[in-house]
Amino acid sequence: MQFNIENLAQINTPEFIEQVKDKIDGKTKPLGALGQLEDLAFQMALIQQQQNIQQKLDVAKAAVFVFAGDHGIAAQGISIAPSEVTQQMVANFLNGGAAINCFCAANQVQLHVVDTGVLTPLQHPNKSAYLQNGSFIESRIAAGTQDFSQTSAMTTEQAQACINQGAELIKAYFNQYSVIGFGEMGIGNTSSASALTCLLTEQGAELTVGRGTGISDEQYRLKLNLIKQSVSRVKQKFADKNLQPLDCLAEVGGFEIGQMAGAMLACSEAKKIIVVDGFISTAAALLACRINENCRDYMVFAHKSEEYGHKLLLAELSAKPLLDINMRLGEGTGAALSIPLIRSAAHFYNNMASFADAEVTKVV
Numbered sequence: 001m002q003f004n005i006e007n008l009a010q011i012n013t014p015e016f017i018e019q020v021k022d023k024i025d026g027k028t029k030p031l032g033a034l035g036q037l038e039d040l041a042f043q044m045a046l047i048q049q050q051q052n053i054q055q056k057l058d059v060a061k062a063a064v065f066v067f068a069g070d071h072g073i074a075a076q077g078i079s080i081a082p083s084e085v086t087q088q089m090v091a092n093f094l095n096g097g098a099a100i101n102c103f104c105a106a107n108q109v110q111l112h113v114v115d116t117g118v119l120t121p122l123q124h125p126n127k128s129a130y131l132q133n134g135s136f137i138e139s140r141i142a143a144g145t146q147d148f149s150q151t152s153a154m155t156t157e158q159a160q161a162c163i164n165q166g167a168e169l170i171k172a173y174f175n176q177y178s179v180i181g182f183g184e185m186g187i188g189n190t191s192s193a194s195a196l197t198c199l200l201t202e203q204g205a206e207l208t209v210g211r212g213t214g215i216s217d218e219q220y221r222l223k224l225n226l227i228k229q230s231v232s233r234v235k236q237k238f239a240d241k242n243l244q245p246l247d248c249l250a251e252v253g254g255f256e257i258g259q260m261a262g263a264m265l266a267c268s269e270a271k272k273i274i275v276v277d278g279f280i281s282t283a284a285a286l287l288a289c290r291i292n293e294n295c296r297d298y299m300v301f302a303h304k305s306e307e308y309g310h311k312l313l314l315a316e317l318s319a320k321p322l323l324d325i326n327m328r329l330g331e332g333t334g335a336a337l338s339i340p341l342i343r344s345a346a347h348f349y350n351n352m353a354s355f356a357d358a359e360v361t362k363v364v
Contacts, residue, residue: 001164003265005294008046019053020045026354026362036322040300040342041349047271047298048178057346059273062179062339063110063134064332065170065263066093066100069256070119070144071188072153078223080213083144083187087118089331090185094122094136099329100183103336109181110134111332114169116162117255119144139165141255148195148252149226159250162258163291167266169259174270179342181275181302182264182284183332184256191223193283194309195252198231199243200286201316205231210279210308245290253287260284265291268298275342277335278305278328282313289317300342303327303334 012020023045024038025031032038041057049055068090074083092098093113104111111134115122121140141161145153154162170180186192190212197208205227211220234243234251249258261284267274268288276285276299288295296317303323304310314321322338355362 001167001262003167003269003292005265005268005292007294008043008297012046012051016051016053017046020049023053023354024349026356027348027352028355028358028360029352034348036320037341037345037348040322040345043300044273044342044346045349047273056350058178059343059346061177062181062342063112063173063177064100064104064181064183064275064335065112065114066183066185066332067114067116067166067256067260068185069115069117069189069254071186071192071254072145072147073149073191073226074188075147076149076222076226078191078212078215078219078226079187080215081187083119086185086187087120087122090115090118090122093185098331099333100331100336103333107336107339109336109339110177112137112173114139114256114259116259117141117144137169139169139259141165145192145254148192149230152251153192153253154250154255156246156250158255159246159253159258162249162253162255163246163262163265166259166262170263170266171270174272177272179273179275179339180267181277181332181335181339182260182281183277183335184260184280184330186254186256186280189254189256189280190307191227192252192254192257193280195227195230196248196257196283196287197309197313198227199234199248199252200245200290201312203312207312208309212307245287249287256280257284257287261288261291264288264299265295268292268295272298273342274299275335275338276301277332278303278330279307279310279313280330281332281335282310282317282319286313286316300338302338305334
């Protein structure tokens with residue numbers, strides 16, 4: 001699947017970009033006094049206004065999509081929880097009992113849960129009518145990936161299916177939302193994100209591997225060594241040919257990571273505001289940007305995760321997250337918490353008076 005994504009410099013003339021800057025600078029405040037909210041409003045204006053400075057920014061309707069999948073490497077004991085917890089947590093989402101449910105409810109954000117390849121398919125009474133405020137989407141590739149410390153996580157065909165299915169499923173929601181956040185659930189997926197980051201950035205595992213859900217020193221050493229072993233395996237396999245982003249996904253990725261990347265690419269093609277959650281979601285974001293670099297223009301980064309490799313990913317994407325509150329849960333929780341900031345930025349851009357309108361002496 002090809003994605004026709006325009007970067008914001010292509011769709012906005014230099015004259016219009018100056019108009020947006022002048023509009024923000026002309027609000028009744030000292031220059032730059034709203035900090036990152038000004039940067040956020042500027043980005044959203046370039047995404048949504050389409051050369052029309054009078055058009056209001058629209059961020060009222062927002063959703064978080066949580067992509068769930070299992071990982072073969074979890075059998076190596078690199079997490080504090082067994083793979084069964086992935087399915088149990090998906091059921092918890094459907095029952096309304098998880099942190100992401102609480103944060104979405106608090107901030108008027110709809111929640112959609114996607115099964116990309118949970119080990120055991122979910123049997124749940126709320127599958128068809130999830131909480132009356134969202135949906136459960138079945139987009140399964142297989143019953144979990146293979147153990148990428150031993151072999152490829154998935155076939156090339158499965159990797160391509162991840163991109164395609166993620167893109168197709170999100171398209172059904174484009175008429176409902178202008179802001180779409182991304183989260184994940186999957187035991188073992190910090191290992192997958194760490195290995196994927198190594199391959200996409202060519203950085204060592206020491207810079208990408210963290211403690212995930214809180215593993216012991218022994219588990220951490222095992223996890224680090226397995227990821228080093230995996231990266232070495234892949235580099236040997238591709239010693240005589242170029243390693244492409246889809247190859248990286250196939251070798252060490254996860255079904256939820258691949259489908260998030262595909263969905264992000266489709267969102268950017270449709271000029272939607274993408275809200276990226278934490279470490280695993282940001283690994284998916286980097287994968288999407290490696291497939292089409294213009295995707296980056298549509299991304300807002302919700303928070304800085306405490307997971308070790310997230311700092312490297314944010315630097316690679318030149319991203320400055322909105323929040324830094326010592327979180328490392330996943331589930332899209334940071335994305336849900338950032339929605340009020342996104343709405344506040346839009347509201348000041350749309351409604352805050354200018355110095356001229358308010359007859360206030362301009363502060364310089």
